[in-house]
């Protein structure tokens with residue numbers, strides 16, 4: 001029997017999910033004010049020039065032939081753009097997996113499902129700059145010889161869905177989408193799809209199932225979507241922010257994009273800085289920027305001293321303050337420190353935060369979102385939650401920490417999709433760095449952390 005938890009005590013206070021105009025070298029959010037999302041605003045900012053460039057329609061002498069598919073993919077590889085959906089897979093490499101000569105239908109899918117707790121960047125890209133995603137997808141479609149695409153937009157953000165639909169209408173009317181784009185031989189039909197609001201629908205194969213009108217449950221892999229994707233056809237799926245990075249790369253070249261970040265971590269990235277900071281919101285900064293600088297952009301820690309940070313969305317293992325103050329915000333640096341950059345949500349916790357209570361909130365989420373297909377995840381996530389729940393409520397047992405270690409260990413790597421790992425990793429991180437807090441709860445039936453917030 002599933003016990004219900006009182007969610008009211010976890011409600012966030014004063015969280016803004018907007019851009020604050022405090023970015024460094026922005027490429028996606030430069031000059032956005034919330035009203036200038038229309039096609040004419042985007043074109044005034046240089047929008048659709050990358051699409052014109054690849055199609056040889058930019059009026060630049062010598063570029064009448066545009067770029068070949070191989071040239072576009074080569075620039076993407078050179079850029080070292082890594083997928084912004086969580087796994088950080090190299091985008092150019094992913095595009096090269098698409099069997100371009102496959103005779104039947106092939107699909108391009110944008111993953112705007114964005115359900116990872118703490119993450120709120122894709123919805124703002126769609127609201128503030130929808131055409132950058134459309135242009136990125138049109139370029140990707142050209143590079144991979146795809147004629148049909150879908151943007152799967154999270155079911156609980158209807159405004160973003162409506163905004164994207166409106167932008168699609170503008171792009172179609174102006175000839176940037178549809179048959180023979182800008183008079184070229186490139187045709188691409190793009191549609192918005194309003195999703196179902198489940199976290200698991202962000203997992204790429206669950207998303208495809210959902211897009212096909214079925215229950216959003218992950219598929220066994222292999223086969224991977226590049227060979228068996230939407231309706232069983234070759235499909236490339238990328239995150240919203242990944243597509244939004246493409247026009248800048250094509251306009252300025254892969255090398256310049258790479259140089260904006262650091263080797264193997266090209267470009268800028270949007271970070272959703274949330275939790276105990278003065279100015280929560282989305283910040284675009286070059287990969288490789290010190291965490292301390294990002295924290296400063298977000299106004300510093302609110303309500304106390306820095307205790308810990310979850311650097312890449314709720315699935316990423318927590319890191320203590322001291323470690324975080326030494327890392328730079330990029331895939332490799334965060335991995336070396338023992339966590340992951342993930343979706344780029346940076347959850348900041350001050351020294352009034354109880355780690356048992358924090359883990360309880362996370363464990364509740366994962367057991368709630370498990371799709372139930374595989375036993376280690378279905379049973380294990382509920383088990384983790386129930387054990388943390390009893391520790392938090394003064395009913396912890398002497399062997400509970402060892403039990404948490406064991407359950408987390410036995411979920412990881414034994415499930416169909418990565419939600420199992422995502423549920424286990426926060427537990428491992430909390431026990432690695434804050435085990436004493438859990439042990440204190442078990443022994444004294446109360447919390448050792450001063451609760452002043």
Ligand SMILES: Cc1cc2nc3c(=O)[nH]c(=O)nc-3n(C[C@H](O)[C@H](O)[C@H](O)COP(=O)(O)O)c2cc1C
Nearest residue numbers: 083084085111113114115202203204238239242418
């Ligand atoms: C449980 C789960 C949820 C996910 N949710 C999202 C999501 O909301 N958005 C997203 O882009 N990727 C999400 N992913 C990752 C996708 O499966 C996929 O790797 C990604 O969309 C690929 O795009 P990228 O290469 O541009 O990162 C999720 C993965 C898992 C396991």
Ligand code: SF4
Nearest residue numbers: 371373374377415417
């Ligand atoms: S790991 Fe969890 S969410 Fe993923 S398929 Fe298995 S039960 Fe479903």
